[in-house]
Amino acid sequence: MRNFKENGGRGATSIVLFAARTENKNQRASMIPFEALLPYGVIITMVVVAATGSTVFSTLKNDGKKQRLNKDDWDRLMIERDLRLTGRFRAQTDELSARPGFELSSTWKANRVWDD
Known part of the structure; x- marks a missing residue:
């Protein structure tokens, strides 16, 4: 030796x-070397963080309720009515009379009358 x-x-x-x-x-x-798995761990972590952030953001935006899907014109009108009644996007009320000023907050669009 x-x-x-x-x-x-x-x-x-x-x-x-x-x-x-x-x-x-x-x-x-x-x-498999340990170092080769680190980038996959980072990628999976970022996907999970992005998905969780998106879910939390949409839940907060909708007052803690799930997002409404497949809305038609009637649903959109009811959402606007609820917004004018309660002042919140997803809130609903069971009061018999509307709050003061509801009749003045109409969302009717003005149509122009054409003279022929």
Whole structure:
């Protein structure tokens, strides 16, 4: 066995580690390195954060209720009416009379009459 200086500054432990690496060469080829999984972890984390943020934002926007889907013209008119009655986008009221000023907050569009 060579001494420390003849070995290029490496000790006997490096020879043992090198021998261990060559014996387990076939086993290491089938393993996935840990460093290769880090980018996938970052990507999955960012997708989860974006999806959770989108869900929280839409829930807060709709006063804690699920988003309305497949709205037709009647649904849009009822949403506008509820907004004028309560002042909130998704709130509804069961009062028999409208609040003061409701009759003045109509959303009717003015049509121009053409003279022929």
